[in-house]
Amino acid sequence: MQSNVPQIFDRARLRRNRARRAAALGDYDFLLRRAANDLAGRIALQNRRFDTALCLGASAGASGGVLRDALAAHGDARIATLIEADMAAPLVPQGGLVLDEEALPLKPHSLDLIVSLWGLHHVNDLPGALLQIRHALKPDGLFLAALPGGTTLAALRAAFLQSEAAILGGAQPHIHPFADLQDLAGLMQRAGFALPVADSDMVHVRYQNPYRLLDDLRGMGEANVLTARPRQFLRRDVLTAALAQFAQETQEDGKAVATFEICYLAGWAPHESQQQAHEEGQPFTRFDESALE
Numbered sequence: 435m436q437s438n439v440p441q442i443f444d445r446a447r448l449r450r451n452r453a454r455r456a457a458a459l460g461d462y463d464f465l466l467r468r469a470a471n472d473l474a475g476r477i478a479l480q481n482r483r484f485d486t487a488l489c490l491g492a493s494a495g496a497s498g499g500v501l502r503d504a505l506a507a508h509g510d511a512r513i514a515t516l517i518e519a520d521m522a523a524p525l526v527p528q529g530g531l532v533l534d535e536e537a538l539p540l541k542p543h544s545l546d547l548i549v550s551l552w553g554l555h556h557v558n559d560l561p562g563a564l565l566q567i568r569h570a571l572k573p574d575g576l577f578l579a580a581l582p583g584g585t586t587l588a589a590l591r592a593a594f595l596q597s598e599a600a601i602l603g604g605a606q607p608h609i610h611p612f613a614d615l616q617d618l619a620g621l622m623q624r625a626g627f628a629l630p631v632a633d634s635d636m637v638h639v640r641y642q643n644p645y646r647l648l649d650d651l652r653g654m655g656e657a658n659v660l661t662a663r664p665r666q667f668l669r670r671d672v673l674t675a676a677l678a679q680f681a682q683e684t685q686e687d688g689k690a691v692a693t694f695e696i697c698y699l700a701g702w703a704p705h706e707s708q709q710q711a712h713e714e715g716q717p718f719t720r721f722d723e724s725a726l727e
Contacts (some may be wrong), residue, residue, distance in 0.1 A: 564573030627701025
């Protein structure tokens with residue numbers, strides 16, 4: 435990782451947030467479960483067996499890691515050994531590892547499959563993290579990831595910025611920025627992955643009370659960890675105005691609608707047996723048709 439990378443995210447605070455929410459994560463992990471199920475399905479479609487796989491972002495509960503549960507539900511036995519890891523120790527299942535995506539102590543060319551489940555959006559040096567992951571893969575090893583994309587909570591972010599500016603005369607960041615799908619595809623290619631693919635799934639969650647959305651985000655361990663976050667408590671009038679605007683602008687059948695864009699990335703460690711990319715110098719981006727409905 436480069437030492438001069440801007441520190442957008444407070445990783446220590448993120449670790450504390452995830453650790454504090456670990457015990458009750460199962461009550462708020464609906465997005466994690468959805469993403470893990472999709473990743474497990476993609477693994478099941480591979481016409482090969484993976485001897486050693488690593489999951490970054492185990493998010494383990496009482497029954498084990500989220501991805502392991504999804505793989506079991508698919509009845510898939512394509513992975514011989516799955517190593518589960520998380521940056522927060524309380525979310526690491528027995529026999530797993532505490533690992534930080536920003537500094538992965540992985541032996542080069544040692545893994546057949548690496549899966550990142552909902553963690554790369556908090557990494558300060560995403561190109562560096564992707565490069566570390568690619569180096570840890572054996573030739574022709576597979577990398578899969580799921581993370582929130584650029585349209586995630588866009589309406590909520592705009593509502594906070596506009597309400598705070600109107601009431602206080604200025605605004606501070608309350609909702610994280612997320613990378614666009616096309617940018618993520620480009621970063622995959624920049625990191626040296628062969629045949630990079632990126633697609634997305636739009637998830638719409640309806641809330642009778644928009645305050646429940648904030649509760650869900652806290653329960654997921656997704657509270658604000660921006661280094662530029664406000665250090666004082668958010669004023670109640672700003673919060674009330676922001677949620678009222680969000681509810682008004684997104685409402686369907688009397689409910690506020692929160693949009694989460696789940697981006698899926700896939701790429702292979704280069705190997706001479708692989709087919710050539712569809713166009714030299716261009717990442718291949720495929721959008722899930724369901725996201726366009």
